[in-house]
Amino acid sequence: MRRGSVACPFCPRRFCRTRPAAAQYLRHVRSHGIGRDSEPEEAAATNSEAGRAAAVEQVASRNESAMKPCADGGRAVTNSAQGLQKPFQCDTCQKKFSRRSYLNAHISVVHRKAKPHKCKRCGKSFSAKHDLHVHSRSHTGERPFECKVCGKRFSDSSSLTTHSRQHTGEKPFECKVCGKRFSDSSSLTTHSRLHTGEKSFECKVCGKRFSVSSSLTTHSRLHTGEKPFECKVCGKRFSVSSSLTTHSRQHTGEKPFECKVCGKRFSVSSHLTRHSRLHTGEKPFECKVCGKRFSVSSSLTTHSRQHTGEKPFECKVCGKRFSDSSNLTTHSRLHTGEKPFECKVCGKRFSDSSHLTGHLRQHTGEKPFECKVCSKRFSVSSHLTRHSRLHTGEKPFECKVCGKRFSDSSHLTRHSRLHTRKAI
The missing domain is CATH 3.30.160.60 (Classic Zinc Finger)
Structure with a gap:
């Protein structure tokens, strides 16, 4: 063992016997966590809490008498600890230390369950x-x-x-x-x-x-x-x-x-x-029911509610329920009339940021969403999604009255009114 260094009780890492290194040493010891199995080099019983406490405090004691810079390839020049000031006192047991880092290490090992200081x-x-x-x-x-x-x-x-x-x-x-x-x-x-x-x-x-x-x-x-x-x-x-x-x-x-x-x-x-x-096309989140993949976990959570039918977000005004909170927020603006998103070009205002984004592309002519089948391009992603169903034949929206299915939610809404009028 090098005379000018000290070993961590829980791993092979060694530290120089200097004031700055002493503080670093104690922070390192605490990083191992209390209660973890270990094979210490300098304490015979550090697999017990008492042993760990002894190991940390032994090192603190050693380092309080080793405060000069290392010399001669890592050897320490040792000062006498006699007369060393110890202004940092433990509030629980009144033991004193020369540095706050020694006190913190002592508290974390010896008094880790005692928490007498409460935030008002x-x-x-x-x-x-x-x-x-x-x-x-x-x-x-x-x-x-x-x-x-x-x-x-x-x-x-x-x-x-x-x-x-x-x-x-x-x-x-x-x-x-x-x-x-x-x-x-x-x-x-x-x-x-x-x-x-x-x-x-x-x-x-x-x-x-x-x-x-x-x-x-x-x-x-x-x-x-x-x-x-x-x-x-x-x-x-x-x-x-x-x-x-x-x-x-x-x-x-x-x-x-x-x-x-x-x-x-x-x-x-x-x-x-x-x-x-x-840019990468990465979609790490996969639906366990239908296999559809998403780039954002929250999109998967919202999508999953299509399978479960869950609609946890309720409008306090009309009672309509939604599968995600953003749809409720947007819907609520129908009641309040709020339109916080303004077009800087023409001054038109929108209740939803995505509507503003889609609108801005009318000014720029940008159409970033391309159909992989026919290469037709769209300014809004939802328009591409709706268009894609022409190729796939997918009709995810079902009438609860007659069972007829539609590729677009607006078509279902229009169809549902036929049943409403008949009922009248």
Whole structure:
């Protein structure tokens, strides 16, 4: 064993005995997670919680007397720990440490079940005061850590470190099963559960299980109705911080995600991912009933309701039900008369953004949707879908009265009125 280095109790990785490396060491130890089987090099009993605690605190103690830079190929010059200040005190057991990172490691191993520090605004509890302080920034909006490359700001230093890897391309965390690499340890932990199938976080209300605790927290707000994240501009509230971030870009006009193929920019990364599939033709989501494939999971969910007949979204005015929320939103504007989407060319307004998009192509002459059979082109995708049924003979719309089928929903609507008039 090198005299100037110390080994992780859970893996072969070694660290230099310096002040910066000591903090890095303890962060690394915590990344393994508590309760995971291990083969430590420096602790005889680290497969027990007491052993793990001893290993972490032994290293903290060692490193408190090893604060000078490494010299001579990795050897450490050791200072006496006598008289070393220890200003960071554990609130649970009053043990003191010279660095906050040592205190955090101590708390995560020794007192991981004790969470005495509770947020006054949302009730979330933490084992350390510092963690509560960092969490409180999610309510205040404070972001003291700034990226030197792009200027983006963060509420905690670890988020800045993880973000910085987007610029450097660094992905230090590797999956042992498939080799996929990640820029942060939590993403690797979440990914690993795809291989194990582990879903250890259960909703106490409905029993639904999750592989990530944050997913359970977000899900729980469906039951409580809690929306702790508020837009400072318009006051709209959100149950998830990422939704607030995305919403805020409506006010700022920021679109940080750019398509490498056509240069189109997006305010949300998932929209870029979805858009990219227009170029690649990828449709990874398949219907188990009819085999139809989709480029977006939400489109598959909506499509599946054609088979089940499920229409979970109800209009509060007229009681009409819909299979997806966007159709309900668009329908509601029939009652309110709202037309929020305006054509910049002629001033015409629309109740739905897709109608505006289709309308704009009348001005540009663009017809991006081409029939694979006869090469006829269309300005709106739904027109291509309807046209394609002339070739396939598909008639998905059935009259509930007489069983007659139609290739277009408008034809069914017109036909249904014949039955209505007869009934009168």
